[in-house]
Amino acid sequence: MLDLQTAPPETAQFAAAPVITARGLTKSYDRRSMILRGVDLRIQPGERIALIGSNGCGKSTLLKCLIGLHPISGGELDCLGARMQGGGSRAERQRLRQQTGFVFQKHCLVRRRTVLSNVIHGLFGAPGSWRAFSHSIAPEPWRQRALEALDAVNLADKAMMRADALSGGQQQRVAIARALVRRPRLLIADEPAASLDPVSGRNVMDLFQSLCGGQGITLLFTSHDMKHALDYATRVVALKQGRVLFDKPSGRVSQSDLNETFHG
Structure with missing residues (x-):
């Protein structure tokens, strides 16, 4: 089985240094429009954080800023x-991305390539990563890591199939395996279940919970x-107009909190 343990166990997570600390974070793309307006956020190792809010509130911008995709x-x-x-x-950004896995709403798989090759693509950016172009030229340790990642998402038997032969839910699991092959400390997922049917969506979220927890x-x-x-986050952070509206354990989020987030 794939050994993905790169962070402290859950029982000791709050004794470790935070994974993310943001203080007064702002972001604008021009002088007239401020997208993020002083965001404070602290995330500890092993937490599962749901970022919610209406379209345009700054969720995706915040994700990209946190991991250095946008300054x-x-x-x-x-x-x-x-x-x-x-x-x-540049060195800090590269080191950060090597420790971070990404899963997005669109699977962004190379449809005509094998599932195994698509997972190995997750190693682009590593030294000699031109060899991640295809499983046929990848080093054997990379192939083994990719197979272990596929086993972790229960798709080891699909390794040599073309990606476009899989269902939408299976393709998203391949995307998760592609993120896991990096052995990340931090996993970023932007609307990972939005394009899936309800059953496949919950299966993908169950997988996130199992792997990360x-x-x-x-x-x-x-x-x-x-x-x-x-259901799947330990904490919920709501953004509204570029600011944190609330940051609470998921069990303490009320319907009035959600109403204020989306309608207030």
Whole structure:
């Protein structure tokens, strides 16, 4: 089985340094429109955080800023030990991305390539990563890591099938395996179940919960499905107009909190 344990066990998670610390984080793409307006956020190892809010509230922008894909405009940001003021140095951004896995609403698989090759693509960015182009030229240790990641999402038997031969739910599990092959400390998922039917969507969220909860991976995901947010997150962070409206354990989020987030 794949050994994905890269963070402290859940019983000791709060003794460790935070995975993410943001203080007064701001982001604007031009001088006239501020997207994030002073976000404070602290995420501990092993937590599962649901980021919710209406379209345009800044969820996806915040995700991209937290992991260095977009430079912040102001405030302080530390992610996995990297200080990301001004976008961070190139070395810091590279080190951060090597410790982070990404899963998005669109699977972004290469449809005509094998499932195994698609998972190995998750190793692009590593030294010699041109060999991640295809399983046929990948080093044997990379092939083994990819097979172990597929086993972790219960798709080892589909390794040599073309990606476009799989169902939507299976393709999303391949995308999860592609993220896991990096052996990440932090897993970012932007609306990972939005394009799936209800059963497949819950299966994917069950998988996130099992993998992250059991292996100490920190999960930060966005969702418009409030049942997913409340059932699968340990904490819910609501954004409204670029600010944190509330940050609560999922069991303490009320219907009035959700009404204020989306209608208030």
